[in-house]
Amino acid sequence: MIIKKIFNNNAVVAKDCANREIVAMGCGIAFKMNIGEVLDESKIEKTFILKEKEASERFKLLLEDVDSEIVSLCYDIIEYAKNLLDVELNDYVYVTLTDHINNAIKLQKDGFNTSNVIIWEIRKFYSKEYAIGIKALEFIQEELGVELPEDEAGNIALHLINAQVNKRCNIKKDVSKQTKMINDILNIVRYTYNINLDENSLSYERFITHLRFFFQRLNKKEFYCDEENEEDSEDFLLNQVKKKYKNAYSCMLKVEKYLEIELSNEEKLYLTLHIQKVTIN
CATH class of the missing domain: 1.10.1790.10 (PRD domain)
Known part of the structure; x- marks a missing residue:
């Protein structure tokens, strides 16, 4: 590698045989070295190729x-x-x-x-x-x-x-905003059911994971309702879940209202199921 720039005795920019620009670091790697000289690769401790x-x-x-x-x-x-x-x-x-x-x-x-x-x-x-x-x-x-x-x-x-x-x-991701929104959704569930959630439970962990990925989909705008492309099976399952878990479905609607977006039937289904599971532990 040929030295192209010297930052200090311990860091340089060099070009390798493939003509890639590499930041190389090592104790005394550039000591008494000059630009254009061949770098002693035995002294390299870390390389950065960004x-x-x-x-x-x-x-x-x-x-x-x-x-x-x-x-x-x-x-x-x-x-x-x-x-x-x-x-x-x-x-x-x-x-x-x-x-x-x-x-x-x-x-x-x-x-x-x-x-x-x-x-x-x-x-x-x-x-x-x-x-x-x-x-x-x-x-x-x-x-x-x-x-x-x-x-x-x-x-x-x-x-x-x-x-x-x-x-x-x-x-x-706007992490600060995301964490606040996750916390707000958890509070909606807590206040709706008037319970404390078991933060050590597997269902709680899965709910948090689902919300994190939900906000990733939200950022990519993959969350909007698309009636033409929704499967009949999803409509059927959502109707069954709506009847079986009325409280969880009602809570999910509060979450949807808080988010100020129209969720797809698939998202409604999974949110309802997660709310149901996290509130029965």
């Missing part, structure tokens, strides 16, 4: 201002998240998360703490991402000696949630 051009350019700008130690740590956090979540993450997360953690560390050292007003909802609805955020705080303390507040676990989780990429199209 497919999205804008993300790549922003990441290179970030390297000029952020310590390579922090960049390297954020890389490890993102790779750790990819393995645990088993999802594809948008390239831009390398920029957004690194920038956020760098600023959080600066604020902490200056005696300032930022709060996360929806940390409770994140912990509740995005438990995997939140657990990764907690682990990230441990990594930061171990590697950098900086103890960030627990609210930062929620902020890190938000970056991971926003970076999750749908297989058919890239959608950055």
Whole structure:
């Protein structure tokens, strides 16, 4: 690989044999090196090949201002998240998360703490991402000696949630709005039935999962009622469920009114069934 740009002793931009632009990092990787020289690949510890051009350019700008130690740590956090979540993450997360953690560390050292007003909802609805955020705080303390507040676990989780990429199209979700709406729907169910929901039950977990995917479909506008294409079987099943689970169906209609959209019969069916299951545990 040929060195094209040197950020510091530990980070460079290089071109490989396939003429791809790569950010390479390693302790002393660029020490006493010059642009145009061949990079000693034995010193490479991490490489970044960002497919999205804008993300790549922003990441290179970030390297000029952020310590390579922090960049390297954020890389490890993102790779750790990819393995645990088993999802594809948008390239831009390398920029957004690194920038956020760098600023959080600066604020902490200056005696300032930022709060996360929806940390409770994140912990509740995005438990995997939140657990990764907690682990990230441990990594930061171990590697950098900086103890960030627990609210930062929620902020890190938000970056991971926003970076999750749908297989058919890239959608950055408005997570704050989504979590509020999920909580509102749960409250509609609670107040309608005048009960406390068992948040540790499998039916509760499945209901939350259904709502999360529902809002993904909503963002892609796949939720509108389409009478011409609906199957007769769905109409029949919905009518049966409507008769059998009158309270759950009535509650579903309240949810539909709250959402201010007309749901398809299929969505009405599944929402009613989930409400029925989550209220009988």
